[in-house]
Amino acid sequence: SQNIYILAIESSCDDTAASVMLNGRILSNVVANQKIHEEYGGVVPELASRAHQQNIVPVVQQALKKAGVEKSQLNAIAFTRGPGLMGSLLVGTSFAKSLAYGLNIPLIDVNHMQAHILAHFIDEEDFNKPEFPFLAMTISGGHTQIVKVSNYFDMEVIGETIDDAVGEAYDKSGKILGLGYPAGPEIDKRAQQGNPKAFKFTKPKVDGLNFSFSGLKTAILYFIQKETKANPNFIEENLNDICASIQYTIIGILIDKLKLASKETGIKHIAIGGGVSANSGIRKALKDGEKKFGWTTYIPKFEYTTDNAAMIAIVGHLKFLEGEFSQNNVVASARLKL
Numbered sequence: 001s002q003n004i005y006i007l008a009i010e011s012s013c014d015d016t017a018a019s020v021m022l023n024g025r026i027l028s029n030v031v032a033n034q035k036i037h038e039e040y041g042g043v044v045p046e047l048a049s050r051a052h053q054q055n056i057v058p059v060v061q062q063a064l065k066k067a068g069v070e071k072s073q074l075n076a077i078a079f080t081r082g083p084g085l086m087g088s089l090l091v092g093t094s095f096a097k098s099l100a101y102g103l104n105i106p107l108i109d110v111n112h113m114q115a116h117i118l119a120h121f122i123d124e125e126d127f128n129k130p131e132f133p134f135l136a137m138t139i140s141g142g143h144t145q146i147v148k149v150s151n152y153f154d155m156e157v158i159g160e161t162i163d164d165a166v167g168e169a170y171d172k173s174g175k176i177l178g179l180g181y182p183a184g185p186e187i188d189k190r191a192q193q194g195n196p197k198a199f200k201f202t203k204p205k206v207d208g209l210n211f212s213f214s215g216l217k218t219a220i221l222y223f224i225q226k227e228t229k230a231n232p233n234f235i236e237e238n239l240n241d242i243c244a245s246i247q248y249t250i251i252g253i254l255i256d257k258l259k260l261a262s263k264e265t266g267i268k269h270i271a272i273g274g275g276v277s278a279n280s281g282i283r284k285a286l287k288d289g290e291k292k293f294g295w296t297t298y299i300p301k302f303e304y305t306t307d308n309a310a311m312i313a314i315v316g317h318l319k320f321l322e323g324e325f326s327q328n329n330v331v332a333s334a335r336l337k338l
């Protein structure tokens with residue numbers, strides 16, 4: 001059978017990424033993080049777009065070189081069409097389009113959220129792929145969704161956030177505590193050294209399988225304002241406990257909804273994806289769910305959790321097999337739905 005080489009490009013937010021895949025296996029996976037946003041405490045769209053323009057050629061060249069693959073060997077170019085920041089998406093879309101046109105090979109547009117889920121189907125040693133149907137919880141700086149996955153391209157969003165994403169809850173809490181951006185990894189690290197029951201934050205009341213995180217952020221802000229009025233050193237003296245308590249609350253919210261989703265659908269195969277799935281608390285809670293609730297859980301390799309192009313490549317590969325190629329007039333779509 002024919003070898004299928006896919007070059008994939010991801011540029012939806014603040015990471016410029018490229019990956020080369022051969023028959024579902026990753027040959028290279030290159031990500032250029034944009035440090036520029038750290039000093040602003042969040043992603044600045046114009047700066048992101050400009051950095052993508054600078055990074056995209058070297059990142060693609062590096063991905064090809066690492067893979068030991070020539071452009072002439074490629075069978076298709078896959079790219080992130082959306083959702084994401086329009087200026088960022090445009091850079092990847094235009095680049096992918098012109099490259100595919102120049103090489104006279106098909107172009108494959110990919111939905112970023114679908115890619116976070118299908119990352120579980122990248123061919124790897126020692127990694128079990130999920131069985132259909134399964135529930136996928138995508139948790140990142142931009143999204144919080146529970147998706148019922150019946151097949152590769154048969155997905156239904158059964159719950160999502162009505163305001164902030166869970167990664168935003170981490171990053172905004174970190175900002176209140178004076179931590180750098182993004183704060184998720186540091187809160188996670190400190191949480192492991194603190195007491196999760198030191199402080200209590202109430203969980204939001206949201207019906208069904210939807211989430212809400214903006215109230216939690218406000219509760220943390222008021223709590224910190226009140227405590228630092230009484231003791232100006234409150235944060236420094238209690239930082240690990242505060243982080244542990246925030247993490248305990250957030251993980252509780254996520255697991256409550258997963259339990260409900262599993263009960264309502266009768267599905268016990270559960271996968272996570274997106275930047276927050278790197279979190280030690282959610283990984284542990286999921287593993288505990290195997291014993292407590294009879295779940296089978298799927299946790300992606302660390303390099304496939306945060307934004308990357310390997311996950312775009314696997315969707316490109318699966319679509320290639322189906323003959324699902326883009327039209328010449330395909331455009332970036334900031335609010336692309338699953």
Ligand code: KG4
Nearest residue numbers: 140141142167182184188275276279306307
């Ligand atoms: O998927 P991702 O790289 O980009 C988006 O599509 O948003 O996710 C980035 C988010 C950030 O909010 C970051 O704080 C969070 O993932 N994050 C974490 C951890 N590692 C990254 N949150 C909690 N614990 C972590 N270990």
Ligand code: ZN
Nearest residue numbers: 140274306307
């Ligand atoms: Zn993402």
